[in-house]
Amino acid sequence: MKKIHIIGLGLLGGSFALGAKKKLADLHITGFDIDSQNQKDALTLGIVSEIKEQADVDTDLVILATPADTLGDLLISTLDQIGENTLVFDVGSTKSKLTTLVAGHPKRDQYLAAHPIAGTEYSGPKAALEDLLDRKVMIICELEKTNLHLKEKAYELFEALNLKLRFMDPEEHDRHLAFVSHLSHISSFMLGETVLQKMADEKNIFDMAGSGFASTVRLAKSSPAMWAPILTENKENILNALDGYIANLSSFREKIAQSDLEGLYNEMAEINKIRDILDLEK
Template sequence: MQKIHIIGLGLLGGSFGLGARQKFPEIKITGHDTNPQNLKDALTLGIITEAKETPDADTDLVILATPADTLGDLLLQVLDQVGEQTLVFDLGSTKAKLCALMADHPKRKQYLASHPIAGTEYSGPKAAFADLLDRKVIIICELEKTDLHLKEKAYKLFDALNLKLRFMDPEEHDRHLAFVSHLSHASSFMLGQTVLQKMQDEKNIFDMAGSGFASTVRLAKSSPAMWAPIFTENKENVLAALDGFIENLTDFRNKIAAEDTQGLYDKMAEINKIRDILDLGK
């Protein structure tokens, strides 16, 4: 593996670049970002070795790390540009639409649908770091549709970055992510909004914010440019997750209104079982 091209030089794209350069010091990494400052920062930080709008024909891997609603058009454009020995993979949080778009594409075998379960609440090249992906899961969809020889290039990179591979149907991926990722971001943003609205009247409210509030609202610092498209691209699954969440919130509110202490205790005790599930997942 000699050449990688990264489009989108933010947290994920940047971390792939830094990780790849750490593991393969001689590799050439070109890259592009529509934000001129991101491009400048990526060069300064050593995420890429050269700014380049399009990948060379002999590039081994092209990594697409742009917002979810841009990936479809970008994928089609890049596949038109690359040679037969180039594999293109994306880092998007939604997969069903992309896989459907690519179903009958003549270069379908040169595309790998992937999603690393990694990130922080920060964004941009300056937030990237080489170990972000270490021991994280990367979900691969429709593996059988990608050329055997080409996907070995991606596997070599994933293995070097210590990523753990999981395989999933694209519809299943989007459905599950709506509940374990997209919903948590939506609820964090709305908690943040609720407290900000209260702050207009109570200027000292954040003086009373402890670690519980900080950890719960942490995701509200995430990039709107990334998350607004995720919510709309995965609309049906996100709406289903939100409907269930709102129903549970309403039930919880009703128990409080009725001063149903035992009901609240029983409900929370039942939910405490999630500790065992999360401990098993470590």
């Protein structure tokens, strides 16, 4: 593999570039971002060696790393433009709409639906890290629909970056991500909002914010430009997750209102079992 083109030069796009440059020799990486400052930063930081809107005809991989609501049109236009030996994959957080949209495209077998479970609360090229993807999970959807020869190009990159591959259908992916990722971000944003509203009356509230608050609200620092589209693109699954979450909050609130010490203890002790599950997943 000699050439990679990345559209969207932020945290994920930039991290793919930096990681690939570290692990693969003689690699030429070009890219494009709608934000001119991101373009300048990506060049300065060595994320790409050249800014160009379209990939060269002999490009091996095109990586789409733009907000979720832009990926559909971008994927179609990219497939329309690429040469026959180029593979396109996206890193978007939703998959069902994309795979449905591209199902009838004549170059469907030149697309790989992918989603790395990696990121931080920061955004932009300056947030990119060469080891961000190391030992992270990469979810692949509809692998059987991608050209056997071309998918090897993606595998070469994934292996170099030490990604662990997992396979799901698109609907399962979106349903699960609504609970373990999207709901987490909503919770963090809403906790942040609740405390900010309180701060309007009590200016010193943040003086009492310890590590527990900081870790819980960390995701509220995430980019709205990325997360607002994710929440609308995966709306049905997220609303389902929110319904369950709100019901649990209401039930827990009622136990507090009733001073139900035993009920509170038993519920939290049951939830503590999540430690064992998370430890097994490490």
